[in-house]
Amino acid sequence: MTALFALATSLLWGLADFGGGLLTRRIPALTVVVASQTVAVAVLGTVVVATGGWTEWGPQLWFAVTAGLVGPVAMLAFYKALALGPMGVVSPLGSLGVAVPVGVGLLLGERPGLAQFAGIAVAVVGILLAGGPELRGAPVQRRAVLLTLLAAFGFGGVMALIAEASSSLTGLFLALFVQRVTNVAAGGTALYVSVRRGGRALPEGSGTEGSGTEGGGMGIVWAALPALAFVGLADVAANGTYSVAAQHGPVTVAAVLSSVYPVVTALAARAVLKERLRGVQAAGAGLALVGTVLLAS
Numbered sequence: 001m002t003a004l005f006a007l008a009t010s011l012l013w014g015l016a017d018f019g020g021g022l023l024t025r026r027i028p029a030l031t032v033v034v035a036s037q038t039v040a041v042a043v044l045g046t047v048v049v050a051t052g053g054w055t056e057w058g059p060q061l062w063f064a065v066t067a068g069l070v071g072p073v074a075m076l077a078f079y080k081a082l083a084l085g086p087m088g089v090v091s092p093l094g095s096l097g098v099a100v101p102v103g104v105g106l107l108l109g110e111r112p113g114l115a116q117f118a119g120i121a122v123a124v125v126g127i128l129l130a131g132g133p134e135l136r137g138a139p140v141q142r143r144a145v146l147l148t149l150l151a152a153f154g155f156g157g158v159m160a161l162i163a164e165a166s167s168s169l170t171g172l173f174l175a176l177f178v179q180r181v182t183n184v185a186a187g188g189t190a191l192y193v194s195v196r197r198g199g200r201a202l203p204e205g206s207g208t209e210g211s212g213t214e215g216g217g218m219g220i221v222w223a224a225l226p227a228l229a230f231v232g233l234a235d236v237a238a239n240g241t242y243s244v245a246a247q248h249g250p251v252t253v254a255a256v257l258s259s260v261y262p263v264v265t266a267l268a269a270r271a272v273l274k275e276r277l278r279g280v281q282a283a284g285a286g287l288a289l290v291g292t293v294l295l296a297s
Contacts (some may be wrong), residue, residue: 002249003295005241006257012238014264018272019231021265023224028200029079030191033072035221036232037183043233044177048170056171063165064175067158068182072190074154077147084144093148095127098259100156101163105251112252115294123256123291129284130262159255162239163246172243176236253295260288 023032048054078094102120112120165175195201202217221228238258245254263285269275 002245002254003257003292005245005248006254007260007292009238009242009245009258010260011264012234012241012261013258014261015268016231016234016238017261018265018268019227019234023227023231024079027203027221027224029076030187030194030199031201031221032228032231033075034184034187034191035225036228036235037180037187038232039225039229040232040236041177041180041184044173044180044236047173048177051170051173053170053174053177056166056168056174060165060167060171061175061178063161064178065182067161067165068179069186070154070161071158071179071183072186074151074158076190077154078151081144081147081151084141084147093128093145094152094155095124095259095262096149097152097154097156097159098124098127098255100153101159101246101255102252104160105255108251110250110252112250116250116253119291119294120252120256121291122294123260123288126284126287126289126291127259127262129280130260130266130288156255158239159242159246159258160251163243163251163254166243167247172240175243176240179239180232180236257292257295260292263288 020032020036023036027035074097081094162175162179165179166172191201203220242254242258245258266275266281266285
């Protein structure tokens with residue numbers, strides 16, 4: 001069960017990252033975050049009411065609140081690091097956050113077998129290579145590295161926190177709802193501050209005469225609503241499947257298998273955008289697969 005749910009997490013996160021990356025080409029990143037998470041809040045709120053999840057209210061939800069605060073900070077740091085580039089360095093470094101939940105699992109006394117330790121090592125190397133690292137001395141700004149590491153350990157922190165936020169299925173729905181409400185509040189505040197400082201909330205050039213964009217920037221956002229909903233709900237579902245995986249098996253195994261999502265993102269780009277996988281990415285995908293088999297065994 002742990003391997004199954006963890007691999008489902010990678011699939012969902014990989015597709016959510018791919019969809020979010022496409023959306024941020026047309027819509028400001030903060031707007032993508034807030035809009036997609038708002039859809040998730042609406043759906044989760046309905047689920048919580050329907051399942052009676054409110055009865056699970058308790059102090060453990062502070063883990064969900066903290067995850068909701070850490071998540072947007074990590075995401076924004078990652079987007080800024082990608083903007084500074086090079087992406088071939090930023091993307092694989094962003095996967096290092098898996099060290100956080102793995103470290104938590106080891107501190108809690110988990111001791112994987114020899115084959116699983118080998119699987120962890122092989123899978124992590126594969127995950128890093130799947131991001132297509134630039135290995136020929138590409139210039140990297142120190143700020144980009146620091147932002148990427150902040151994002152990576154933020155993502156890892158969210159994984160560790162959400163796994164502790166509930167102990168039942170209805171409690172998980174409530175924890176995810178609280179996390180997303182906090183996401184929207186934090187992201188909305190950041191968006192407001194950005195706009196006050198001259199940033200954009202809607203696509204550039206929208207709503208101006210001669211732009212040719214029907215309905216202006218808001219029209220673009222509304223047209224992208226199905227994609228925004230998919231990104232928000234896939235991200236929520238990934239958090240949920242990871243929590244189930246971590247609660248039903250070793251956190252060390254669940255965390256690594258859930259972090260294979262860069263392979264999914266790369267394959268989605270190959271299938272949809274016809275991007276060719278670099279040799280190092282193909283090798284990384286293969287190593288990640290080998291590591292997955294070792295861990296699942």
